[in-house]
Amino acid sequence: MELTGTIGSLIGKKGGQVWSLDPAASVYDAITMMAEKEVGALPILDGRNLLGIVSERDYARKVILMGRSSKDTTVTDIMSSPVVSVSPSQTIEECMRIITEKRIRHLPVMESGRIVGMVSIGDLVKWVITAQQETIRHLESYIAGTPAY
Incomplete structure (x- = not known):
């Protein structure tokens, strides 16, 4: 595992399960699903089209701080759009740079116009740590003169 490994490799190890919401879903539905699935963001899909992404950060800043009701607010009212996404062929290093420069925490992975996975900053950091451990x-x-296993 190296920084030049691809997002496709990461998705292959992590799994490509993606939980998503319909644009008509409430913010309450989004927060409930995030808690159940233990994720920090969900893509908003209209069929196969990626409309936006809603995150815990969106909830905190656009619902709680604005005094809105999570049951009366739809995810389209608070989602981030347009979405920054990546392809499976992009490297871990490229994605780390994108996340850092854009100050985001989640990247949908798109292939042929459809979402095939989601990666978070945590997924990328875990990959880097594992790569460093293998190098060590x-x-x-x-140094010890023993074969690597």
Whole structure:
């Protein structure tokens, strides 16, 4: 695992399960699903079309701080759009740069116009840490003169 590994590889290890919501869903529905699925953001899909993404950050800033009701507000009222997305062929390093520059925490992975996965900053950091651990293990084996396993 290296920083030049692809998002497709990460999705392959993580799994490509994507939970999403319809544009008519309430913010309450979104928060409930995020809690149940233990995710921090959900794509908003109209059929196969990605309209936006709603995150815990959107909820905090656009519902709670604005005094809105989560049951009376739709996800389209608070979602972030247009969405920054990536393709499975992009590298981990490219995605780390995008997330850092755009100050976002989640990236939908799109292929042929449809969403095939979601990656978070946590997924990317976990990949980098694992890659560093593998590099250290290989270097230790090299220094010790033992074969890497």
